[in-house]
Amino acid sequence: MKTKSVKAALVQHSHKGSQDENLAHASTAIAQAADSGADLVVLQELFAHAYFCQTEDPAQFDLAGTLNPGKPGPILQSLSELARQHGIVLVASLFEKRAPGLYHNTAVVFEKDGSIAGRYRKMHIPDDPGFYEKFYFTEGDLGFKPVHTSVGTLGVLVCWDQWFPEAARLMTLAGADMLIYPTAIGWDPAENEQENSRQLDAWLTVQRGHAIANGIPVLACNRWGFEPSPDGHTSGTRFWGNSFIVGPQGEWLARASTDQDEVLTAMIDKQRTEHVRRIWPFLRDRRIDAYDGLLRRFLDE
């Protein structure tokens, strides 16, 4: 049975030093979220690890685990147990080993009974200095399919996806009730403050834009804290926190700090989406007869 409103919680934290410590932190934060009445808890991207994509290091593949429900690894088992124990829907971003030499950046959605409701493999993979994800992750091949859960149909996307209006639109067209972005984004400490301010504002704005263009709430859960470059070839990354929840007009419901562990909560009222889509019926007027060019790389030929 679907509920009319959902209390959502985003778990924003710094890297705690090890997988065990990150899992322990998540466990405490999930308990806190559930105690406050949350039905839905979202963890940040690759929450169990340092953001290991700052270098291209084959040894980091040791961090990945298979996400086969029949043979669950320790992280999968712990998360399933946390979802069941607290009776929450849980969105967790994990490093998936699919086969030798084949890895994905995958979000797993657990139902309140601890079962796996579905998963999403990150479709758009970044690669820029300090974010060498194309070395680690194969592009997702599950498409833009939302996950059906007891708290609604969740349009789970991951980090770099947040810059692509196509991803948000496709999840909306596939019936998502909300968009959820586990993410890991931050500043280059060597960059100037004006550029840093523009980048954070752009990150908030483009995602609020997806909310508005689709009449859909958006939840983004980011890590915070400085993580040094393992090999010193960059200045490291200062992850900027600012996890947030906005409603279907892009209106602010909750926003976290730049530099604190937080369990950020907000009520998401599904009736608001219905209301907003009636007054702003964008889906009615899409010119699908004239959108062919969207399937091309560039319209230069």
Added chain:
Amino acid sequence: MKTKSVKAALVQHSHKGSQDENLAHASTAIAQAADSGADLVVLQELFAHAYFCQTEDPAQFDLAGTLNPGKPGPILQSLSELARQHGIVLVASLFEKRAPGLYHNTAVVFEKDGSIAGRYRKMHIPDDPGFYEKFYFTEGDLGFKPVHTSVGTLGVLVCWDQWFPEAARLMTLAGADMLIYPTAIGWDPAENEQENSRQLDAWLTVQRGHAIANGIPVLACNRWGFEPSPDGHTSGTRFWGNSFIVGPQGEWLARASTDQDEVLTAMIDKQRTEHVRRIWPFLRDRRIDAYDGLLRRFLDE
């Protein structure tokens, strides 16, 4: 020859009472813009008229004119002369009569010599209380094709298009250097202030989102001022001004007031677009193999 930077001017004004008065105002404002060094001047949507779509009134079709360069009507002739006289590229939104019973909401782009560089027929047509545009305008059939001019390749779109990320993306993929939205949007005076504030913020945010997602400057030119409903069946519309220019990270370059005639100017530096698209290479990573759903109305079948 294409310039490296362009000084753009947006002419924001209230309805002056008649076509002649609106044209006189535009003429003065264009001269002012040119005197300040503008290369590119943008007029607001249907600048020559009251926003006549507040009711469905067949008599309003008298306002439309043919946009045939071989047989230019008085508005087209005046605008062409203004562009030539001041040596500016001019974007003007007009009510086009294409044939008896066939009308469009069309933007015409004039080159510095007064010739017509190209035009765009509004592709997404709104229809909601007080904005009965589906009665007046047939959907555009020229597609999302930017106009090549001496100041750059202009991705001209009109008003309701601004809510559709597809339109912004297609203009970008077709090589636009900037997106330009003549528009006419405002508040329902009977609505509460919280909703009005959300609506204005959403309008600014979704367009800044297009700038960010595409790494492209965005210029939006809106009217201001209260215009009563001609037949009193609504509370009329308080057009909200707030014309603006943002850069390719959605950063503010200029923003107009809610309640003043203004000639809003900003320098648009094309090197910024090059820089931003290098650090945020979104066009590199689009999953065109997985976007087929964008050509469908909804993914329910």
